[in-house]
Amino acid sequence: MANESKFYPYARIVTGVAVAAVLLILVSNLRGFFVRPEDDPEWTPPPGSELVTQTAEAEQQVASGPGATLYAQHCATCHQPNGKGLANVYPPLAGSELLQGDPAQSIAIVLHGFQGKIQRNGKEYNGVMTPFGNLLSDEEIAQILTHERSSWGNSAEPVTPEMVAQVREMTKGRTQPMTEEDLRKLKPVSQ
Numbered sequence: 001m002a003n004e005s006k007f008y009p010y011a012r013i014v015t016g017v018a019v020a021a022v023l024l025i026l027v028s029n030l031r032g033f034f035v036r037p038e039d040d041p042e043w044t045p046p047p048g049s050e051l052v053t054q055t056a057e058a059e060q061q062v063a064s065g066p067g068a069t070l071y072a073q074h075c076a077t078c079h080q081p082n083g084k085g086l087a088n089v090y091p092p093l094a095g096s097e098l099l100q101g102d103p104a105q106s107i108a109i110v111l112h113g114f115q116g117k118i119q120r121n122g123k124e125y126n127g128v129m130t131p132f133g134n135l136l137s138d139e140e141i142a143q144i145l146t147h148e149r150s151s152w153g154n155s156a157e158p159v160t161p162e163m164v165a166q167v168r169e170m171t172k173g174r175t176q177p178m179t180e181e182d183l184r185k186l187k188p189v190s191q
C-alpha cells in the first residue's frame with residue numbers, strides 16, 4: 001500500500017501523457033480520413049491526366065465532325081440518329097429526294113420550318129417542323145445539311161454558308177413555316 005501511494009503521482013503523469021498521445025494520433029488520423037488530396041490548395045493533378053481527356057475529345061470531334069454533332073443536338077430527336085425518321089410522324093432524311101436535290105429547299109425548311117400534308121415513300125406526313133433560323137448560324141446550317149446529304153447512304157454536294165445566306169435573304173421577313181407549294185417556287189442556289 002505504501003509503495004502504491006509513493007508512485008501514484010508518477011502514474012498520473014504517465015497516464016496523462018499516454019492519453020494525450022492516443023488523442024493526438026486519433027485526431028490526426030481522423031483528419032486524414034476526411035481530407036482529400038484535391039482539398040489541398042497546393043495539390044495539382046498528376047501531369048498528363050488533363051491531356052488524355054483533351055485528346056479523347058478531339059479524336060471524337062474529328063471522327064464525327066461538327067455537322068454530326070449539330071445534327072445530334074437539333075435534328076435527331078425527330079428524324080432519329082439513323083436518319084430514318086418515324087413512319088407517318090417524321091419523314092426520313094435517309095434517301096430523301098428533297099434533301100439531295102437543290103439545297104434551296106432544305107435550307108428554307110431549316111430556316112423557317114415545314115408544315116402541311118406530304119407523301120414520302122408511300123406514307124403520309126402532316127406534321128410541323130419548328131424553324132431554326134434564329135437559333136443556328138449560316139455556317140451551322142451548312143454543316144448540318146452537308147452532314148445529312150452525305151450520311152446514311154445519301155450522296156449530294158456539300159452546302160456552303162453562302163448558299164444559306166442566299167436563301168435567308170430570299171425568304172427574309174417570312175414568319176410561317178414553308179409548305180410544299182412554297183418550296184416549289186424557290187430559286188435554286190446550286191451553280
Ligand code: HEC
Nearest residue numbers: 074075078096098099106114115116118125126127128129
Ligand atoms: C420537332 C421535330 C423536328 C425536328 C427537331 C426537326 N425536324 Fe425536320 N421535319 C419534321 C417534320 C414533322 C417534317 C415534315 C413536315 C410536314 O409534314 O410537312 C420534317 C421535314 C424535314 C425535311 C424534308 C424532308 C423531305 O424529304 O421532305 C428536311 C430536309 C428536314 N426536316 C431537316 C431537318 C433538319 C436539318 C433538322 C435539324 C436542324 C430538323 N429537320 C429538325 C420534324 C422535325
